[in-house]
Every structure is written in C-alpha cells, then in structure tokens.
Amino acid sequence: MGKGLFISIEGPDGSGKSTQIENIKRFFAEKNMEIVFTREPGGTAIGEKIRELILDRTYTEMDSMTETLLYAAARAQHVAQVIRPAIEAGKIVICDRFVDSSIAYQGYGRKLGSSVEEINKFAVDGCMPDVTFLMKLDPRVGRGRIDEKVQDRLEMEKDAFHLAVFEGYLELEKQYPDRILGIDASRTIDQIKLDIYEKLEALLKDGADEA
Ligand code: ADP
Ligand code: TYD
Numbered sequence: 777m778g779k780g781l782f783i784s785i786e787g788p789d790g791s792g793k794s795t796q797i798e799n800i801k802r803f804f805a806e807k808n809m810e811i812v813f814t815r816e817p818g819g820t821a822i823g824e825k826i827r828e829l830i831l832d833r834t835y836t837e838m839d840s841m842t843e844t845l846l847y848a849a850a851r852a853q854h855v856a857q858v859i860r861p862a863i864e865a866g867k868i869v870i871c872d873r874f875v876d877s878s879i880a881y882q883g884y885g886r887k888l889g890s891s892v893e894e895i896n897k898f899a900v901d902g903c904m905p906d907v908t909f910l911m912k913l914d915p916r917v918g919r920g921r922i923d924e925k926v927q928d929r930l931e932m933e934k935d936a937f938h939l940a941v942f943e944g945y946l947e948l949e950k951q952y953p954d955r956i957l958g959i960d961a962s963r964t965i966d967q968i969k970l971d972i973y974e975k976l977e978a979l980l981k982d983g984a985d986e987a
Pocket of ligand 1: 792794964
C-alpha cells in the first residue's frame, strides 16, 4: 500500500519497546529522515479517550469482547485520521503496538480466538505494517521490570494471561515470517539497538533497490 513505510513495534509489557523506540527515532533523526511516531491504544484525541477507558484499573467488570471492540474502535480512528494519510503522503510511520497486540492479548490472552482478527480486518481496512519488530522476552521478566503500583488494567493480569499473550506473539511470528522480525529482547539495550539498526539499514536499502 501507499508509498510510505509503516513499521510497528510489538511485544509483552516491559519488553523494552519504549526504550528501543527512542533508539529508532534517533536512527531516523541521524539520517535527517522525518518520521511520524504514534501509539496504540491512542494516537488521536478519540483514541486517547478510549485508551483511558480501557486501561482504567477500576473497570474490573469489563467484558473481553467490549475490550476487543474498544481497541478496534480506537484503531479504526487511528488508521483513518493518522496512519493512512501519512503513508499516502509518503511518510515513515512508527507505531508502538498495532493489530498484533489485539490478536495476542485479546485473541490468545482473553481466548477470543479468530474473531479478533476478523473484527480488526474492518478496523484497519487493509492498512497493515510493512515490518513489525517483535521484542521477544519472557513476559515474567518484562513484568518484573514494571512497578506494580503503576500497572494498568491489562498489566495487572496474572502470569498465565501474559504467557498466553506471548504464545500468541510466537504464533504470529511463525504465521507472518516476512513481516514480523523477531528480536531477542533478553540482551542488553545496546545489543538490541545494534540489531534493530542493522535491520532498519537493510529495510531502507531494500526500499531504495526497489525504487
Ligand atoms: P515497554 O515499553 O515494552 O513496556 P520499556 O522500554 O518501558 O518497555 O522498558 C521497561 C523497563 O525495562 C524500563 O525501566 C527500561 O529501562 C528497562 N529496560 C529496557 N530494555 C532493557 C534491557 N534490554 N535490559 C534491561 N532492562 C531494560
Ligand atoms: P501500552 O501503553 O503499550 O503498554 P506498555 O508500554 O506497558 O507495553 O499498552 C497498554 C496495554 O494495552 C498493554 O498491556 C497491551 C494492551 N493492548 C491490548 O491488550 N490490545 C491491543 O490491541 C493494544 C494496542 C494494547
């Protein structure tokens, strides 16, 4: 689709996504390449409102399908208002989480299965990442890095939920090997950064060769 580039970053909570996103921003800044950075759930005024609703720790009664539809609603607005226009304008879009999060967390974690993929087909309407970096880290290690007091409603879930989410990510990596690039996130921040930089260089080179 489009002429731009769409990159998403995925992985369990605390797997180092935010840390490496800062490195990815630096990678493009050093090349004087402009990027559009955005995140899910959120990325638009409507999406940020939905984010507050979904992550509120007090809404323990939220039904799993309600949760799925809210993530998908935020995503539909995000694609329509931010992601698709940017890609069509030839920009590089970097997104912290996207559809794979819903498939892993709601499809596998909440056990809603393939309905999550179906619902999200409507939400994204064909707008899928060109490349996805998957930060692969045992979710128990990732969660150990997050302060329990600041955990949101999803992060508060038990280990079994987070292990099922991780299983979902590994399944997605197997299912979409051309799009999803697994990153061993158990290494040091600098080792991971070098790995991602190499992959980004290759990606830009491929794009240049195709042009
Ligand atoms: P996420 O955005 O995936 O939740 P963060 O980037 O916020 O993860 O990282 C969670 C915590 O782990 C932060 O305190 C961060 O400094 C730390 N961290 C990030 N990457 C690593 C790493 N490779 N090794 C050890 N600690 C890390
Ligand atoms: P995020 O703010 O990215 O959390 P973190 O920085 O700790 O990784 O995402 C908030 C939570 O929402 C996170 O636990 C993952 C979850 N989530 C879903 O369950 N489904 C989704 O579709 C998305 C985008 C996120």
